[in-house]
Amino acid sequence: MVARAAVGKDWAVSRTKVLLIDEHAxxxxxxxxxxxxxxxxxxxxxxxxxxxxIQLALEHTPDVVVISVDLPDHExxxxxxxxxxxxxxxxxxxxxxxxxxxxxxxxxxxGARGFLTAADSPAAxxxxxxxxxxxxxxxxxxxxxxxxxxxxxxxxxxxVQSRLSTLSRREFEVLQHLGRGMSAQQIAPLLQVGNRTxxxxxxxxxxxxxxxxxxxxxxxxxxxxICSL
Amino acid sequence: MNVSAATTIRVLLVxxxxxVRDMLRERLQRELSMQVVATAASADEAVALVPELQPDVxxxxxxxxxxxxxxxARRILASHPQTRFIFLSAFCHDHYIAESVRFGAxxxxxxxxxxxxxxxxxxxxxxxxxxxxxxxxxRLVIEPTGVRLAxxxxxxxESLSAREVETLRYISRGLSMKEIAALxxxxxxxxxxxxxxxxxxxxxxxxxxxxxxxxxxxxAEA
Numbered sequence: 049m050v051a052r053a054a055v056g057k058d059w060a061v062s063r064t065k066v067l068l069i070d071e072h073a074x075x076x077x078x079x080x081x082x083x084x085x086x087x088x089x090x091x092x093x094x095x096x097x098x099x100x101x102i103q104l105a106l107e108h109t110p111d112v113v114v115i116s117v118d119l120p121d122h123e124x125x126x127x128x129x130x131x132x133x134x135x136x137x138x139x140x141x142x143x144x145x146x147x148x149x150x151x152x153x154x155x156x157x158x159g160a161r162g163f164l165t166a167a168d169s170p171a172a173x174x175x176x177x178x179x180x181x182x183x184x185x186x187x188x189x190x191x192x193x194x195x196x197x198x199x200x201x202x203x204x205x206x207x208v209q210s211r212l213s214t215l216s217r218r219e220f221e222v223l224q225h226l227g228r229g230m231s232a233q234q235i236a237p238l239l240q241v242g243n244r245t246x247x248x249x250x251x252x253x254x255x256x257x258x259x260x261x262x263x264x265x266x267x268x269x270x271x272x273x274i275c276s277l
Numbered sequence: 278m279n280v281s282a283a284t285t286i287r288v289l290l291v292x293x294x295x296x297v298r299d300m301l302r303e304r305l306q307r308e309l310s311m312q313v314v315a316t317a318a319s320a321d322e323a324v325a326l327v328p329e330l331q332p333d334v335x336x337x338x339x340x341x342x343x344x345x346x347x348x349x350a351r352r353i354l355a356s357h358p359q360t361r362f363i364f365l366s367a368f369c370h371d372h373y374i375a376e377s378v379r380f381g382a383x384x385x386x387x388x389x390x391x392x393x394x395x396x397x398x399x400x401x402x403x404x405x406x407x408x409x410x411x412x413x414x415x416r417l418v419i420e421p422t423g424v425r426l427a428x429x430x431x432x433x434x435e436s437l438s439a440r441e442v443e444t445l446r447y448i449s450r451g452l453s454m455k456e457i458a459a460l461x462x463x464x465x466x467x468x469x470x471x472x473x474x475x476x477x478x479x480x481x482x483x484x485x486x487x488x489x490x491x492x493x494x495x496x497a498e499a
Contacts, residue, residue: 071389072367072388072389073388073389073390073391074297074301074365074388074389074390074391074392074395075296075297075388077391077392077393078297078300078301078304078392079300081300081304081392082300082303118367143296145294145367165296166294166295166296166297167293167294167295167296168295168296169295169296169299170295170296170299170300173296229483229485229486229489261451262484262485263448263449263450263451263484263485263488264451266485266488266489266499267449267450267451267488267492267499268499270489270492270499271499277489277492277493
């Protein structure tokens, strides 16, 4: 026991301090126990949401905050932004059950350094934590497949945006109608354009979003809460 | 330390998300007298693994790509009726609850539960007890004759056969007739027949509208 404690102390110098925020007990507990086994990581606390998290963050000044996000919900991002506000050095890593474009954009907008999904392995999470602690930017493959480079940006690591945010205002409008199940013929009179124009928009939208089936497109708009049911 | 094979609970863990699956496997492996005999990333894989591994308990996620989990459970129970199912899902829709109740699952847990509760539910299943998360139990009425849902389903859905509901679920995932026929182990003609019938019964004649209907009714996830 004494020897272990001494080892623990040695590590304390270089261990990355992590705060975990996840509303689901299953993931929160599993991840906590998993990360605790890693000698380079110290979980300084777990919280169910950002409000609880900010208290822990102020108390323990974590190096990295790992936050789970689920639905496209602005709230968790707002809460985490407050943590970043009081701890400007903190590195944010998002963990999502699926890589929603809107969540990716929100995360990027508050300077997230990492974005992983539940499709990643537990080892990928520890690797990401170590990576962002060293100053790297870590996006998983699934997230990367939803990212495109912003035109004319000097810093490629942060000069990215989601596929959704590449749509023009007009395309977004057409997407909202398509998501409700409307045909080009039904959409055209609403926008006071011809069928062909709507069809052209639809093609561009599907290309930009990398979605190639009408049912997939509808599911996308529901998932991203662009359309209600 | 050595626990005899007779008392070890053999668990098959099925979840398409590597993160939960791998961490949960580690957690269950730490339990005495519990062995994760395999993990699978889809219900299809689970069906293929059962004859060789003969698990006592299958812990299964609900919303996975590929074969519908309830259909997988039906196939497994047909050949291995002693298998005990526990569902673990982030979702808590009435249809999912109704299906798990209908074929006698030993539990339905939400991902709000801590891992310890999953362990407890697996042990309870071996004693013949059923475990529901609170959010699930709230939607159930327990009567002397059995358990039923507190609210009834959309009436149009009641008219669909189990095969038609399954077909509807695949359509709402954007699968083609060919893909659906393969998953259901039927000919393409049969899958088309199911589709025609369900479209007539629901009076919805467009796959986009069918998908929206199925998601709205909680039969599928977007």
